[in-house]
Amino acid sequence: MTGAAAARAGGRRIALLLEYDGTAYRGSQYQENAPSIQATLEAAINNLTGETRRCAFAGRTDAGVHALGQVAGFDTQSRLSIDELRRGMNHFLPLDIVVRQTRETALDFDPRRDATARLYRYRIENRRERPALERDRAWHVAKPLDTEAMRRATRRLEGEHDFAAFAGPYEGSTRRTLRRCELIGCGERLRLEMESPGFLPHQVRRTVGPLVEVGLGRMSEEDLGVLLDAARPASAAPTAPAHGLYLVSVTYDGFGFEPEDESGNGQSE
Amino acid sequence: MTGAAAARAGGRRIALLLEYDGTAYRGSQYQENAPSIQATLEAAINNLTGETRRCAFAGRTDAGVHALGQVAGFDTQSRLSIDELRRGMNHFLPLDIVVRQTRETALDFDPRRDATARLYRYRIENRRERPALERDRAWHVAKPLDTEAMRRATRRLEGEHDFAAFAGPYEGSTRRTLRRCELIGCGERLRLEMESPGFLPHQVRRTVGPLVEVGLGRMSEEDLGVLLDAARPASAAPTAPAHGLYLVSVTYDGFGFEPEDESGNGQSE
Numbered sequence: 001m002t003g004a005a006a007a008r009a010g011g012r013r014i015a016l017l018l019e020y021d022g023t024a025y026r027g028s029q030y031q032e033n034a035p036s037i038q039a040t041l042e043a044a045i046n047n048l049t050g051e052t053r054r055c056a057f058a059g060r061t062d063a064g065v066h067a068l069g070q071v072a073g074f075d076t077q078s079r080l081s082i083d084e085l086r087r088g089m090n091h092f093l094p095l096d097i098v099v100r101q102t103r104e105t106a107l108d109f110d111p112r113r114d115a116t117a118r119l120y121r122y123r124i125e126n127r128r129e130r131p132a133l134e135r136d137r138a139w140h141v142a143k144p145l146d147t148e149a150m151r152r153a154t155r156r157l158e159g160e161h162d163f164a165a166f167a168g169p170y171e172g173s174t175r176r177t178l179r180r181c182e183l184i185g186c187g188e189r190l191r192l193e194m195e196s197p198g199f200l201p202h203q204v205r206r207t208v209g210p211l212v213e214v215g216l217g218r219m220s221e222e223d224l225g226v227l228l229d230a231a232r233p234a235s236a237a238p239t240a241p242a243h244g245l246y247l248v249s250v251t252y253d254g255f256g257f258e259p260e261d262e263s264g265n266g267q268s269e
Numbered sequence: 270m271t272g273a274a275a276a277r278a279g280g281r282r283i284a285l286l287l288e289y290d291g292t293a294y295r296g297s298q299y300q301e302n303a304p305s306i307q308a309t310l311e312a313a314i315n316n317l318t319g320e321t322r323r324c325a326f327a328g329r330t331d332a333g334v335h336a337l338g339q340v341a342g343f344d345t346q347s348r349l350s351i352d353e354l355r356r357g358m359n360h361f362l363p364l365d366i367v368v369r370q371t372r373e374t375a376l377d378f379d380p381r382r383d384a385t386a387r388l389y390r391y392r393i394e395n396r397r398e399r400p401a402l403e404r405d406r407a408w409h410v411a412k413p414l415d416t417e418a419m420r421r422a423t424r425r426l427e428g429e430h431d432f433a434a435f436a437g438p439y440e441g442s443t444r445r446t447l448r449r450c451e452l453i454g455c456g457e458r459l460r461l462e463m464e465s466p467g468f469l470p471h472q473v474r475r476t477v478g479p480l481v482e483v484g485l486g487r488m489s490e491e492d493l494g495v496l497l498d499a500a501r502p503a504s505a506a507p508t509a510p511a512h513g514l515y516l517v518s519v520t521y522d523g524f525g526f527e528p529e530d531e532s533g534n535g536q537s538e
Contacts, residue, residue, distance in 0.1 A: 019401045066402060090398060098401040129359060132288045132367040133335060133406070 011077035013109050014085060016041075016055075017101040017257045018070040023136045023243065024096060028061040028070070037061070037097065041072060044092035048085070049078040058111040058250040059118055062202075064242035066137070068121075069100075069249035069257075073111045101257045109255070117179070117197050117251040120204045123244045124190040124212070138189075139208075139244035145215035147183060147190065153214045153221045154181040154192070157207065162231035166207045167200030169233065174200055181207070193248075204245055209238035280346035282378050283354060285310075285324075286370040286526045287339040292405045292512065293365060297330040297339070306330070306366065310341060313361040317354070318347040327380040327519040328387055331471075333511035335406070337390075338369075338518035338526075342380045370526045378524070386448070386466050386520040389473045392513045393459040393481070407458075408477075408513035414484035416452060416459065422483045422490045423450040423461070426476065431500035435476045436469030438502065443469055450476070462517075473514055478507035 018037075026034035030042075041055045058071035080088060086102040093099065123138035125131045130140050157166075158181050164174040180195040192211065194204050210227065213219035227234050287306075295303035299311075310324045327340035349357060355371040362368070392407035394400045399409050426435075427450050433443040449464040461480065463473050479496065482488035496503050 019398075021402050021404075068402070086398070095399070095404050096401050098398050100396075100398050127369075129288075129355070129367050129369050130364070132365050133290045133337070135290075135364050137402070 011075055013073055013075050013105045013107050014082075015103045015105045015109060015111065015255075015257075016072045016074075016086075016089070016099050017103075018067055018072055019098050019100055020067050020070065021096040021136075022061060022063065022065045022067070026063045027065070028057050028059075028067075037067075037070075040094065040097060041074075041089075044089045045074060045076070047092040048088040049076055049080065051076055051078065056111050058115050059199075059247050061245075061247055062242050064136070065245045065247070066243075067247040069119075070247050071111045071115070071250045071252075073105065073109060103255075103257060105255065111250070114252055114255070115198075115250045116253050117195060118199060119193065119195045119248040119250075120199070121246040121248045122192040122194070122204055122208045122240060123246070124192070124208075125188060126190055127188045136243050139212075139241050141212055141215075143216055145190070145212065146217060147186060147215065149217075149221060150211050150215040151183050153211055153224050154183055156221060156225055156228065157181045161228055163200055163203060163207075163228075164231045165227040165234040165237060166203055166210070167233070168202040168206065170200050174231070176200060176203070183211075202239060205240040205242065206237060208240035208244070212240065213238060280344055282342055282344050282374045282376050283351075284372045284374045284378060284380065284524075284526075285341045285343075285355075285358070285368050286372075287336055287341055288367050288369055289336050289339065290365040290405075291330060291332065291334045291336070295332045296334070297326050297328075297336075306336075306339075309363065309366060310343075310358075313358045314343060314345070316361040317357040318345055318349070320345055320347065325380055327384050328468075328516050330514075330516055331511050333405070334514045334516070335512075336516040338388075339516050340380045340384070340519045340521075342374065342378060372524075372526060374524065380519070383521050383524070384467075384519045385522050386464060387468060388462065388464045388517040388520075389468070390515040390517050391461040391463070391473055391477045391509060392515070393461070393477075394457060395459055396457045405512050408481075408510050410481055410484075412485055414459070414481065415486060416455060416484065418486075418490060419480050419484040420452050422480055422493050423452055425490060425494055425497065426450045430497055432469055432472060432476075432497075433500045434496040434503040434506060435472055435479070436502075437471040437475065439469050443500070445469060445472070452480075471508060474509040474511065475506060477509035477513070481509065482507060 025037050028037045030036050030038040038055050045053050053074045055072045055074045082102045086099050089099045124141055125134055125138040126141050126145050158178050160177040162175050178196050182193050184191050192208055210224055294306050297306045299305050299307040307324050314322050322343045324341045324343045351371045355368050358368045393410055394403055394407040395410050395414050427447050429446040431444050447465050451462050453460050461477055479493055
């Protein structure tokens, strides 16, 4: 999505604040012959405006991953107001996707490149039996977790490091700054929150996996430090499943949605 | 379910602590040609033990109503241990129903009549746009609620009253003791908790409806008091929808499941 595209569209660039349940989708990005958030949004735009438009996202989410505050952008020549666009899209969207807010942005706004920070949440249900109500919303870990050991391990990960061992394959520098990596909650309901200006592919799920290994006593905090220091892809490190992951919010400089009460979404305390 | 039935079964009476997502079911009780929690449980018992048994529930839940701590009982001649029964039933049950605990009880245990208290929770999402993630888990109220007015109104309802105006049709005394009626939370996520030795049919949903009217300013706290004092069925009073309701726990004298960390289930803070 370029500013030139919006100018050619003769129109406006619109940013959407999106919440979605990723269970029924093969991920955020368009895929041939499989439902995606992108295709569903583009169909709603088409139904509402008659236009065929491409949506761009702040962060790519995989199949089954949820969003509380994904940001998407598209161009339009429609004369509909910002509120009419929001209400109109929600009319056409299925019940598992909702536009929480709409904003008109600069014509060169790029939801992915302009983002200055992203916050992800990962939910764990730590209980003997599988959860019935939260079955698509949190990772079920049946054995008791040593949350204190996990907390100590999260501290080791905060800051600037080479996160090659905690990411999927990636061409380019794997140095990132993990501003926050915090385990919240106790008892059955746990959540890990991770904030960074930018994440590597699958970084959250590939961090939660080893942290749960620490919690289960299968890996020590030292083992985790060794992985981090090795700064090499660690194929043996487990990846946490997609359905516990939430893209909570995306931050921009000099641009923002109204504050909303997102404190608890995707987490039951 | 009578003690004689268990004795005839030559066996044991088993109590189950159940969690379920009521979305796909026409309610807890068996219904011809419609999925029910009861029929699904009985099929799991049959698959596991080969026996055809009837399940009895502590509380009847309607279509779409959820449970975190429903209690059910059945008789069996099976020699399977309590743990084997739990694991075996969970193997045969669909993912939206789970047995959290099993216990062997006295042969005359009756999950409904022996209950000394029940706790229900009702969840409300108070936000402009419909929730995508919690769509089947909470009532969406789009207009802002005056939670302080609602809190004052809940206090009026606590204690022993004739709750005829806050219940569905009922033959018999409509006097009940509402031990607790508390609105918890702020911002978008609210929940009402109601505890009583016994509830009238639809009492929770028919209490939440008028309380939300108070929160919207359509009804005053005095109007609510007038309804209560009238002690007559109030057909005009709105009923809150089923999908926000959770049966949280059932209490028995001299009988209990292990304490579990139920604090947050069905509520996201």
